[in-house]
Amino acid sequence: MPYEFERKQRIVVLGGGPGGYEAAIAGAQQGADVTLVERVGIGGAAVITDVVPSKSLIATAEASNSIGEATDLGVQFFVRGENGKPTRPEVAINLAAVNKRLLGLARQQSEDMKATLIRAGVRLIQGHGRLDGSTAVIVSTAPGESGMDFERIEADTIVVSVGASPRILPSAIPDGERILTWTQLYNLKAVPEHLIVVGSGVTGAEFASAYRALGAKVTLISSRDQVLPGEDVDAANVIEDVFKRNGMVVLQKSRADSVVRSEAGVVATLSDGRTVTGSHCLIAVGSIPNTAELGLEEAGVQLTDSGHIRVNRVSRTSIPNIYAAGDCTTELPLASVASMSGRTAVFHAMGDAVNPIEIRNVASNIFTQPEIATVGWTQKQIEEGLVRGDIYKLPLSSNPRAKMMGIKDGFVKLFASTGSGAVIGGVIVAPKASELIFPLALAVEHRLTVDEVARAFAVYPSLTGSISDAARAMHVVN
Structure with missing residues (x-):
């Protein structure tokens, strides 16, 4: 056979x-x-239409931001005018080239x-x-x-x-020109004069951050009492403070009932009767x-x-x-x-x-400026008694490398199991927090204790040194 x-x-x-x-x-x-x-x-x-193009756009926004912040580090950009006197040039964004x-x-x-x-x-x-x-x-x-x-x-x-x-609101139908979903933003030929962002979740916050850095006036409409609802409260507060300091208008506890085209752009009508006018509107209310x-x-x-x-x-x-x-x-x-x-x-x-x-072991990141990275149990869950844990927060302003780089906002926060000292979670708010969270993800995945994390050598000076410092501060006495 x-x-x-x-x-x-x-x-x-x-x-x-x-x-x-x-x-x-x-x-x-x-x-x-x-x-x-x-x-x-x-x-x-x-x-x-999502992760690759959006994070590429955010990379351009970060580059634009870096040029603006370079002055704080003593780097100045000037050209000679016709009279020979130095003139500070403007940073221009060619959005058509960026999108291409x-x-x-x-x-x-x-x-x-x-x-x-x-x-x-x-x-x-x-x-x-x-x-x-x-x-x-x-x-x-x-x-x-x-x-x-x-x-x-x-x-x-x-x-x-x-x-x-993208979830579509019947009262705010995207037209691909003025009222847009995040998949349609890449058709824009120029930076919007005034971008209204409806929705302050991850997508809304990321694009609001990016377009503000690119030079657009931005109004962020949030139906909650904070941006990034559901995220770590301390992290959300840092981002909201940065948004407002950079000139963004954040409308909290405000729900957009409708968004319609006008002759010059768009009009968003809020549930309390107020209106917000802009050149474009991004609808970011989930998927x-x-x-x-x-x-x-x-x-x-x-x-x-x-x-x-x-x-x-x-x-x-x-x-x-x-x-x-x-x-x-x-x-x-x-x-x-x-x-x-x-x-x-x-x-x-x-x-x-x-x-x-x-x-629970999955590390996630929000690509605002600065970024927010998280892993493991949250502070809210600890405070609600779902897990017994100790909390330690270390501002980045105390980190020597952060001082050298001109970083003023952000922190490292560790959560460790009460008694054993095992790392059960953490939050990092910093530039490139998506890269910095990996040591904490390893610690959570492999149940390392704060003492074991502290024994690993961090480069001096480095932002990761704040992870070692926070772990050392949570030393478990035997």
Whole structure:
């Protein structure tokens, strides 16, 4: 009897963002027959319209800010005028060139990811996929001569990673010209004269910070009593103080009932009847998962009332062979979490060793100026008694490297378990806090104590020295 080869496991991935990309790569590495279906481009919204372009824009804003702050360090910029006297030049932002660059970076990143998938042997299909029960996917691709083309793909494992889209307010419909979502900002040819930002969450705060640094007048409309609601209160207070000091108008406890076009720009009407006029308006009031009309409920996959896919700690849905990753799920809406979830899903589906995702160990960052990075338990949770912990906060103003760099705002805050001294969380507010949080993420992940963190040598002088100093101050006496 001829030898029968074992059939490869068939994996179909819906969505080519960070979660879908990593799921496809992981499946190919383990010898599976992988098909990835993506509507727009590999990388999804994270690469094409969200993380890559927005953080590239923020990098330009930081560069502009650095030029303005250089005077504090004794660096002055002058040119000679016609009379021979020095004249201070203006910092100009060519937003059309900036947007061209960042969209080019996004396209290049997408193409690089596509090339990696092809080299790995993943089959790529551009089109819209929907579940046909729990063991197949129907893909609609570009119309052919006889209409829309359809292909049915059998699957042993399905990974859904379709992301999310900006939430639209019925009373503030984006037109792509004056009233914009964050995916439409990159069509602007010049820095807005006056940008109204509706929503003071992470997205709203990041763009408000960036466009103020680029020279726009900015009004931030916040429905809460602080910007960045839900974040560390001390960190949010620092950012709000910086915003106001830099000339931003922050309207707290103010809800925008509507935003409409005017002859000269836009008018935002608040719930108390006040109006705010500007040249442009960014609507940043959250996102909704792209899970509608995917056949998920018909396949038995459980969704929340908001349309997010319920998953467990190995990214499995209520149907054993269907997994989900990324912003379309109940997990944290972070690219890093999506990537980890995609890998975890495939490892689990193929019987490989897997560590269930511990969301509390995830480091996250808000790319304002300065940045806010967090990991682990929060101060609020400690104060509410959910975990027993000690808190220590060290202002960056006491750090020698910060003084050299002219850094005046920010701090390092550590949370340690009462008694054992194990690091259970932390907050860093500083330039490039996204880089500085990694030592704390390692400490939380590996349950290091404050004494163990303090024993590691920090470069002198360095901003990381504040982490060592804070850990040393929390020494546990044996």
